[in-house]
Amino acid sequence: MSNAASELAALSVPIVGAPMAGGPSTVRMAGAVSDAGGLGFLAGGYLSASGLGEQIAELRAITERPFGVNLFIPAPRPADPRAVSVYLNEISGEALRQQAELGEPRFDEDDFSAKLELVLAERVPVLSFTFGCPSEQTLARLREAGLSAWVTVTTLCEARRAQAAGADALILQGIEAGGHRSSWTDEDESGHGLIALLRLVGSEISLPLIAAGGIADGAALAAVLCAGASAAQVGTALMLSPEAGTVPSQRELFAEHRPTRLTRAFSGRLARGILNRFMAEHGANAPSAYPEINNATSPLRARARERGDHETFNLWAGEAYELAREGPVAEIVSAMGAEARQVLRELAERYASG
Numbered sequence: 001m002s003n004a005a006s007e008l009a010a011l012s013v014p015i016v017g018a019p020m021a022g023g024p025s026t027v028r029m030a031g032a033v034s035d036a037g038g039l040g041f042l043a044g045g046y047l048s049a050s051g052l053g054e055q056i057a058e059l060r061a062i063t064e065r066p067f068g069v070n071l072f073i074p075a076p077r078p079a080d081p082r083a084v085s086v087y088l089n090e091i092s093g094e095a096l097r098q099q100a101e102l103g104e105p106r107f108d109e110d111d112f113s114a115k116l117e118l119v120l121a122e123r124v125p126v127l128s129f130t131f132g133c134p135s136e137q138t139l140a141r142l143r144e145a146g147l148s149a150w151v152t153v154t155t156l157c158e159a160r161r162a163q164a165a166g167a168d169a170l171i172l173q174g175i176e177a178g179g180h181r182s183s184w185t186d187e188d189e190s191g192h193g194l195i196a197l198l199r200l201v202g203s204e205i206s207l208p209l210i211a212a213g214g215i216a217d218g219a220a221l222a223a224v225l226c227a228g229a230s231a232a233q234v235g236t237a238l239m240l241s242p243e244a245g246t247v248p249s250q251r252e253l254f255a256e257h258r259p260t261r262l263t264r265a266f267s268g269r270l271a272r273g274i275l276n277r278f279m280a281e282h283g284a285n286a287p288s289a290y291p292e293i294n295n296a297t298s299p300l301r302a303r304a305r306e307r308g309d310h311e312t313f314n315l316w317a318g319e320a321y322e323l324a325r326e327g328p329v330a331e332i333v334s335a336m337g338a339e340a341r342q343v344l345r346e347l348a349e350r351y352a353s354g
Contacts, residue, residue: 003148004169004208007066007126008230012037013337015221016171016210017329018235019070019128020179020316021045025235027058028243032329034065037337039126039231041068049114056122066125068150071116073132073184074109079268079289081105087287088296094278094312100303105292120145128152128171130182139166150210152182154191159201167207171233172197174213178236178318180271181262186288188270195227202228216323218339222347225340236318237336240326249310250274254317254324266301266314268293274315 008014017033019025021043030040042059044052052069059067084105095102116134119127120141127142128150134142142149143166151162152171159170173182174194183191192200194213202209211224212233221232239246240254258274263283266273269290273279286293304312325332 004150007148008208011039011231013333014225014231015333015336016231016233017041017238018212018233019043020235023245024239026243026245027055029238029329030067031059031063032243033333034063034067036330036333038333039066039068041070044069044115045072045110049111049118052115053118056124068126068128069119069124070128070130071112072110072130073134074112075290078107079287079292083287084289084292087285087293090285091282095300098300098303098312100300102296103299105296107292126150132184133162133165136165154181154183156200156204158184159205163205163207169208169210170201170205171210171212172201176214176319177212178272178321179316180269186269186290194224198224198227198229214318214320216320218336219343221336221340222343236321237324238329238332240324241329241332243329247305249308250315253310253315254321257322260317260319264288266297271316272318274317276315277311
């Protein structure tokens with residue numbers, strides 16, 4: 001049995017906490033998921049190497065359970081500067097309205113190399129990757145160091161390439177998922193619904209599979225287990241917990257029954273969030289320009305959060321966000337596990353008697 005398979009089999013609840021960079025994920029959330037019998041994750045995206053190191057130390061101070069860290073694979077090249085300039089000119093009035101200034105539309109690698117070395121040095125049990133796949137050499141280094149490397153994919157083609165490169169497990173992100181699309185290229189038509197993706201990849205790939213996207217209750221957890229997943233990665237389902245860093249104005253919107261949409265308006269990369277005015281007015285014109293747009297709009301979005309103006313900042317959430325429940329992470333994780341076991345028992349009894 002591989003390291004990844006052993007780690008997943010050791011979970012008393014087959015739930016992995018989604019790494020939601022930029023606010024919702026916290027050290028407390030990661031620790032609570034791990035202590036509840038799942039696998040908690042730290043969101044390494046947007047953090048410096050030193051900041052991530054501090055979070056790893058904080059997490060180890062509150063739990064002895066295994067956990068993971070997620071890193072963003074850097075974009076291969078800068079975006080078209082003219083397209084970025086045109087879009088920033090369009091949204092300059094939004095910054096004025098918030099009494100904020102747009103940030104520098106810089107291209108950066110999110111301190112990826114330094115964070116990778118940090119995770120290796122810290123011997124974090126699991127390292128997952130979003131927006132691409134590390135090189136075969138990098139994955140070999142992780143394997144030799146005893147770390148388990150999970151790669152997030154959205155298509156069968158990406159899954160094949162990740163397996164060939166040496167990934168230990170695959171996180172399959174369905175189109176229903178909240179936050180950024182984890183596709184290796186920022187394309188409008190990329191990915192599948194989660195169940196279709198699970199069956200396509202599971203029919204060909206032998207690696208352990210972790211299902212992500214639209215899983216917010218025990219029935220959905222049972223469904224992905226039946227479809228071939230070893231565990232489910234959940235994020236939106238935990239966003240109303242006290243451990244989550246979800247801002248109050250977004251928590252309130254979970255009861256408003258708004259639709260979700262994919263947009264590049266806030267970051268220059270497709271991401272799913274609850275529909276708001278900024279998304280509706282600027283989404284059609286936002287170019288594919290990550291991380292430049294993300295860096296430029298960061299001060300604007302931060303100011304809008306401070307003011308509680310939910311019409312102007314990103315409201316990342318999955319399609320099933322209305323199923324999210326309030327309560328501590330431990331209660332949510334335990335309840336989802338118990339509900340899934342009940343659903344599976346009822347299904348077994350129904351079809352055994354049939």
